[in-house]
Amino acid sequence: MAYNLLKGKRGIIFGALNEQSIAWKVAERAHQEGATFTLTNVPVSLRFGTIQQLADQCGATVIPADATSVEDLEKLFRESMDILGGKIDFVLHSIGMSLNVRKGKEYQEANYNFYEKTLDISAISFHKLLQTAYRLDAISEGGSVVALSYIAAQRIFFGYNDMADAKSALESIARSFGYIYGRDRKVRVNTISQSPTLTTAGGSIEGFKSLMDFSERVSPLGNATAEDCADYCVALFSDLTRRVTMQNLYNDGGYSAMGMSEAAMEIYEKGLKASEQA
Numbered sequence: 001m002a003y004n005l006l007k008g009k010r011g012i013i014f015g016a017l018n019e020q021s022i023a024w025k026v027a028e029r030a031h032q033e034g035a036t037f038t039l040t041n042v043p044v045s046l047r048f049g050t051i052q053q054l055a056d057q058c059g060a061t062v063i064p065a066d067a068t069s070v071e072d073l074e075k076l077f078r079e080s081m082d083i084l085g086g087k088i089d090f091v092l093h094s095i096g097m098s099l100n101v102r103k104g105k106e107y108q109e110a111n112y113n114f115y116e117k118t119l120d121i122s123a124i125s126f127h128k129l130l131q132t133a134y135r136l137d138a139i140s141e142g143g144s145v146v147a148l149s150y151i152a153a154q155r156i157f158f159g160y161n162d163m164a165d166a167k168s169a170l171e172s173i174a175r176s177f178g179y180i181y182g183r184d185r186k187v188r189v190n191t192i193s194q195s196p197t198l199t200t201a202g203g204s205i206e207g208f209k210s211l212m213d214f215s216e217r218v219s220p221l222g223n224a225t226a227e228d229c230a231d232y233c234v235a236l237f238s239d240l241t242r243r244v245t246m247q248n249l250y251n252d253g254g255y256s257a258m259g260m261s262e263a264a265m266e267i268y269e270k271g272l273k274a275s276e277q278a
């Protein structure tokens with residue numbers, strides 16, 4: 001169901017790689033709600049992914065940009081304002097990558113070149129995006145910027161590795177820049193902390209299938225899907241959340257407030273019995 005919540009709004013959506021990407025679902029929902037936007041991703045992902053298909057579907061232009069390059073970001077904001085015909089109303093930062101995770105380097109053995117890349121791509125790029133937009137005065141008053149996070153920013157999840165540090169920094173940047181952007185330009189900055197979701201980035205985390213199953217059993221409402229996340233993003237881009245800023249908002253079926261659930265206990269007890277009999 002569409003409600004025209006984003007009618008007349010202009011946006012920039014980072015991070016749609018393929019149909020599984022959370023950003024892909026956000027673009028589809030934003031399009032349904034009447035928004036116009038540009039899509040962007042790093043050139044290598046444009047080659048390997050299927051973003052042009054999404055652009056055709058949504059009538060969007062794809063602008064290549066490496067989110068760690070301030071020069072690319074500046075070009076992206078300028079071109080987006082030209083194409084869309086004015087200042088930007090909403091931005092989605094849906095970017096994450098860790099070479100330590102990809103190459104199977106455990107946290108205590110981190111390669112520091114990889115570590116710096118993790119932080120630059122997954123967290124500092126958010127600061128660069130906000131700083132560029134602020135400097136160009138590219139986001140309209142009442143605008144909304146959202147980045148996607150994960151609860152490993154607050155608690156330890158085995159296998160999430162240096163991405164946990166990146167997510168902590170990302171959420172902190174949302175608060176720090178959110179204060180300045182709110183004070184000076186009335187722009188909102190928030191993060192959504194999403195359930196584990198089967199995507200290219202998600203699936204690269206060690207033990208991801210078990211993690212998804214565990215959190216599904218623990219969450220009273222079950223895991224939030226990419227489509228659920230898209231709905232939440234649309235609500236945050238809309239005028240219905242005008243005074244919400246500097247928050248880390250959980251879209252996780254209740255997981256973050258749980259300790260142990262009946263459904264998880266049952267499976268744990270089965271495993272315990274099996275290991276006692278072995």
Ligand SMILES: NC(=O)c1ccc[n+]([C@@H]2O[C@H](COP(=O)([O-])OP(=O)(O)OC[C@H]3O[C@@H](n4cnc5c(N)ncnc54)[C@H](O)[C@@H]3O)[C@@H](O)[C@H]2O)c1
Pocket residue numbers: 014015016017018020021022023041042045065066067068093094095096097121148149150193194195196197198199200201202203
């Ligand atoms: N999948 C999950 O379980 C989950 C859970 C919580 C939060 N998140 C977060 O959601 C966001 C989107 O991830 P996803 O799960 O949709 O996976 P995805 O792999 O589809 O998206 C990650 C995107 O980051 C982009 N990217 C990587 N380096 C970049 C760079 N230098 N510049 C610009 N873009 C770059 C990739 O091209 C890709 O499009 C990430 O921040 C991720 O950490 C994912």
